[in-house]
Amino acid sequence: MTTDRPAQPSYSIWQLIRYMLALGTWGFGGPVALVGYMYRDLVERRCWISEGEYKEGMALAQLMPGPLAAQLAIYLGYVHHHVLGATMVGIAFVLPSFLMVVAIGAVYTAYGGIAWMQAVFYGVGAAVIGIIAMSAYKLTTKNIGKDKLLWAIFLASAAVTVITKSEIVWVFLGAGVLVWLVRAPPRRNSGSSVNSVAAPIVAFFAIDALDWHKLGEIGAFFAYAGSFVFGSGLAIVPFLYGGVVQEHHWLTDRQFVDAVAVAMITPGPVVITTGFIGFLVSGFWGAVVAAAGTFIPCYLFTILPARYFKKHGKRPGIVAFVDGVTAAAIGAISGAAIVIGQRSISDLPTAALALITVGVLWRFKKVPEPVVVVVAALAGLVLYPLTAHT
Template identity: 25%
Template sequence: MAGAALSNSVPRQETTPHAAPQAVTIAQALPIWARIAALSFGGPAGQIAVMHRILVEERRWISENRFLHALNFCTLLPGPEAQQLATYVGWLMHGTRGGLLAGGLFVLPGVVAIMALSWIYALYGNVGLVAGLFFGLKAAVLAIVAQAVLRIGRKALKSRVLVALAAASFVAIFFLDVPFPLIVLTAGVIGYFGGRAGLPQFRAGGGHGTSGKDDGGPYLLGDDELPQERPSHGHALRVLSIWGAIWLVPVALILVLLGPGNVFAQVALFFSQMAMVTFGGAYAVLAYVAQQAVDHYGWLQPGEMLDGLGMAETTPGPLIMVTQFVGFLAAYRAPGALPPLVAGTLGGLLTTWVTFAPCFLWISLGAPYVERLRGNRALAGALAAITAAVVGVILNLAVWFALHTIFAEVRPFAAGPIRVDLPVLASLNPYALLLAVAALVAVFRFKVGMILTLAACSATGMALHLTGLV
C-alpha cells in the first residue's frame, strides 16, 4: 500500500527506447524472476519498485498502464500484494505456469532464509550475541513500522472522512479489541457505498505510484493486449476446485487425523482464515497475527513477535513470511511425538503453504475479470476506505510493539467495553528506549535506509549484550 520512488539499486540494462521486444519463453523468463526474487528486500514498496524497474523499464515486458492496473487489482485482494503482482504478470505472460513460476520464486528465498533463522533462534535465541542481535532489531522495527504509518497515512488520508475512519479503526482494535477482519469489512462496506454514491471523500489518495514515465512503448504486453485466458463460469469452477483442493485438502486431513486441538490443526485453521482477511499489507495483518498468536494461542511472547518481524525485514521476500516463524515456534513448543526441530520445520512449512496457496487462487480466479474493474467507483471507494482503516491498524501495531519493547511488563486494564494493556512504568528498559529513539531519529531526521538502520541497531544490541548492560 505504501508508495516509493523507484529503487536505484537495480542495475539497468541498455534498451533501445522504441525497439519492439522479442517474445519471451518461460525458460527465458526464469532467470529474470529469480533476479527479482533475490532483490525483493524492503517491503512491498521496494519490491514493487524493483519489479517496475525490471519488467517495465528494462525488459519492457508490460506497459506502465497494465502494470499499474494489475497493481491496483492486487491491492484489492487479501494477501501480500507484491507476490500477487509477480504472480499476475507471470500469468499474463505465460498463463498458469508463468504465474506459478513468478509467484513461487518470489517466495522461495524468504522460505529458506526464515527457516534457517528460525532454527538458529530456537537453538541459540537466548544466548549471548544472538539475544543482543534481536534486542537491537526490535528498536529498528519500531522505527520502520512508525515510518510505515506516516508513509501510508500521507497517501491514503486525503479527506476528513478517511482520517475519521483511520482514527475509528485504531480505537476499535486498540481499546475495544475488535477483530481485524470486522474492521476491514466495515470500512469496505462504508467505502463501497460512499464510492457508489460518487462522494468525493471516498476517492483513493493514490496507490503505489512510480516515478517512471511511460515513453509510449512498444511493450511485449501493451495496453490493448488481451490475456490468454478469458473469463468464464467453467474456468472459474476449475480454478476453485483445483486451487481449493490444493489449499484446503491438507487442512482437512490434519483436522481429521490429529483433531482440532492439535497445534498443527490450530496453525492450519488460523492461517487459512488469515489468508482470507489479510487486506492492507503485511504491517496491518501483523497486528491481527500478534493479537491472536500471543494473546489467544500463547504460541510466542510479544518480544518474539518483534524478533520474527526483524527476520522478515532483513531477508528477501514478502514481510508476511514472518508467519512462518510464528508457525515454527508454535509447533516447536508443542511437538507431540516429533523431535522439536522437525515439528517446528513442519509447522513453519504448513504455515507458508496455507498462507500462499490462496494467493494463487485469488489471481487465477480474478485475473481474467480484472479489466472489468477499470473505473469502477464503488470498488475504488471500498479500497480507499480499507486503506484508511489500515492506517489505524498499523498505528495499533506500532503502539503495541513499543509497549512490549520499551517495557518489560504490561498489565491488562478493563473498564466496560475497553480492553487495553497498560505499561508498568517501573519495568521501563532505558537502553531499549534510547535505541528506539535513536532509530526513529535516524529514519525520520537523517533519512537513513532500512537495511542500514537494522544493521546499526543490531550491532548496538550485540555491543550492549557484550558489556552486560542488557
C-alpha cells in the first residue's frame, strides 16, 4: 500500500535541484551511502518525500539496470515534479562528479607518465581492491544472508566473472528468472518491457580533429553497459573491464584500475568512472559521450516505468526477480575484485595495502572511504620509489 501524495509538494523543484547538486559535490561513500543520505535528508529531516515514495524508488532502482543512486535520485525528482523534475535532478546529481573526473582526466593525461602520478595510483589502485572487496562483503551480508538459492547464484556469478573476466548479461537475467520461477511462479502471462533508447550527443561547438567513428563506438558501448548492468555502481566494473580493456583495447590494465580509483576518490555516483574512461579514450567529447551513453538508459529505465511500477512493483514475482538479479550482481562484484586484484596487486607492498584497507574498513566502520584512498595515495608516494619501478 503506497502513501497518498499531498496535492502540493512542500518544496520547489529548485530546492531539490540545489540539494542534488550539493549531494553530488560532497556525497562520498558509494551508492549505499548516497541512498542513505537521501533517506536521511529528504524523508527524515526535510519530509519532502514520504516513506512509501522512497521505498518505491528504491525498489524500481534495484529492479532496473543502471546505477542505483542515480536512478533513485531521478525517481525522487519524478515523484512530485514528473519528467522535468527527473531530468533536472538527474543532471544536477551527476554534473559535479562529471566535471571532477574530466579535470582529473586532463591532469592524468598530461602528467600520467610522471613518477609522482604513477606513485599515487600505485597506492590507490591497491586500496581500491580492498574497498571493492569490503563493498562486496557488505552487499552479500545485507542482501543474501543465509538464503541457499541466492548463495548458489552468487557463487555461480562470481565464478563466471572470474573465468570469463567479464560480465555476462544472461547470468543476471537468468538469475532473476530462476528465483522468480522458484518462489513466485507465474499463473498467467503478463508483463511489459522497456526498450533502451540511446540518445545521440549533439555538438554545440565547432569541433575539429575528432574521431567520429570512435565516438560512435564509445557511445554504443557505454549505452549498452548502462542498459544491462544491474546493482550498485560497482557492478559495472567487470562489464567495463571486458569491453574497454579486452575487447576494444582502449585502455591498459593499469589505466583501467586508475579509472576505478578516480571514481572512488570523487563524490557522487561511482559509475561516473565512465566519464574518466571516455576522456582517456577520446578527450572531453569522449567523456561526454561515455557519460551520456551510461546515464541516458538509466534515466529512461526510471521515468518510463515509474507510473506503472507504483501499481505492480510489490508483486511477489517482481520481488523475487529483483532478489535473483541482486544476488548475481553481488557475485559479479566479488568476481571483479579477484580479476582486477590480479593486476593491481603486483607485489608485497600492494598486497599489504589491500589487506590493510580491508582491515581498516572492517575495524573502523565509520571511516570514510575517501580518507582511506588519500592515505593509500600518500603510502604510494613513499613506497613506489622503493619498489624499483621505472
